Amino acid sequence: MQIDTTPNQSSYDVVIIGGAMMGASVAWFLANHPGFDGSVLVVERDPGYELSSTAHSNSCIRQQFTQPINVQVSQFGADYLRNFRQYMGGDPDVPDLHMQSFGYLYLAATAEGEQVLRAAQAMQAAEGAGTQILTSEMLAEKFPFYNLDGIRVGSHNPVDEGYFDGGSMFDWWRRKAKSAGVEFIRNEVTGISRAAGHITGVVLADGSRVGAGHVVNAAGPRAGLVAQMAGVSLPVEPRKRYTFVFEAARPLAVDLPLTVDPSGVHVRSDGKYYMAGCPPHEDPAVAPDDFIADHSLWEEKVWPAIAERIPQFDALKLMQSWVGHYAYNTLDQNAILGPHPEVGNFMLINGFSGHGLQQSPAMGRGLAEWIVSGCYETLDLSPFAYDRIAAGQPLLEQAII
Template structure:
């Protein structure tokens, strides 16, 4: 068996560590190196923790379907009586199209999703109004709604139990920052930490999230992964809706959903430049100037609301095609697990399983994830995902 070092211990690194032990890799030969063991500023800490079937790429739909299956059987999958169940709150996603081009994308995606086993349905404005009468549908020509297997789940619990059980099984979780990767003679031999510690390894997995491009560069690999700010607001409505609000993606790109007794909204800044991984500052005028007016126009009941909480998180955006970069690239033994572009947490179960299979068995067994191979970057051959929120 090989010595595996995983650079990054958040959702992807912990998923991989657990899956490796689950598939029989000796845990004492697995080390997870995490620069911030509090995980206070990782992408996982700021996630909105939802899952959806409505992707345009069939492989992403398949990953979501496995993700839902995994969530529904979480204690059984982890094989530990202490593990609590994870409930999926199925309010669905509702994409609204305001142009013919947007409507065409929804129709094309429906075919992909249906073929992959999703329960997506297209809805004309009259059907939307009948089921969800609180919308102002001015300018909407079509909607796409997930009738099942879409909504919110407790991603924090999933993350914590993967990490906890991997550690209990014998995986080493080591605080530290990787500053060098020994990739001499065409293969990796280990890593060096900022305190001078050198760790030997046969395989180095880059699960560094928004720092993925920096870690790849240590192995001489250029990857188009950039930290991008994403805004979230949690608000209370003076006049709550009489039913769950689907995660509604307005034609403008602003989205809003039920969040327990309150509501959660999110938006992408415009412009949307790459930022420093430590930059979580916010231009909060975006709420008053853009986001709230759009929400209140689409859902008039939200004219009178009060923001309770807000934060800025980061996507690790793959600027080539907004899709995962997964598998070997560059020197032998260097492996990418990056660029999830906002849909990483919902796919962490399938991604962790797949990469663990590749390491243990030398191939993908359950689901062929070969199309995510990072070698497509050098070939400039996108494996695109257009349904990015």
């Protein structure tokens, strides 16, 4: 499909840098906010989304977080997925979104790990989540295919946790935003013009300037670079995460929960296949265009961990693998949302550290509300404000995979 590279106007009420999951979500929620009748431009350097986090996602949703606000954000995400057509205005062409609730199963092998799971379960239950702590005996009864040597407890929630069709949500946000008048162009923002405490516009790759009332940084793993253009810093960097899709010679008779093994490897059902993932041996920041794979990871780390935990998976065939980038928030592995305190019309939606796809409905809605009204009108997302970064007070999310 041909995409314009030049904007139709010389200035817009809102310019969104990055048109993947977060950019599309903000665009759609803005266009559908009853208090907004402004103009929106989305600038995307890679409209095939080949290098985006969105294209490399595992597309899972959970309520097993350690921060209550993340539970609430995912609860809205689950509600949004279930009622997608209604949220999209009741258009009969909008599909039901597929969701497969196999649940996440976090396994703890140490007293400290058990304590973290028990505290998180108590908080999640108080927030209305269906998480349960399962002792090793309960685990053995419910999931007889695991080798539970060394495992003390597991925590499992089969309600609104598992895979969801994030790709269709993304497609429909872009499609509906475009039909509501949002302009998407293929171009790169290479500079941001700033006058004292606010931004006046952006500079595109060909040197042309576009004026902006608000600028949204939805640049994923490149968010730190975009922030630098505005003269501010963000503790967000690209980090590699690996995904492996495999076939088991002896598949399980039931869905495999998204099992988070104490080794750091996670594995789940993926239709008739299985999907596993992990961080690399070392986990430094990488260049935003570095997608070079470490082929030893599957052989040395992932396969042995899976075969150890699920003895029936002794014979596996690797079908596909890829490297993606987390937009990793080095302070606390949580989102950074809302205006930058020094540059009030520079709006952040960054640092999702591997759980952004499921958070995109709540985050896009929240940022649109803030742009329109200067406050959150529905779910209060102020715990994600930049202020904590400046103050060095982490909102630490411990349940990161």
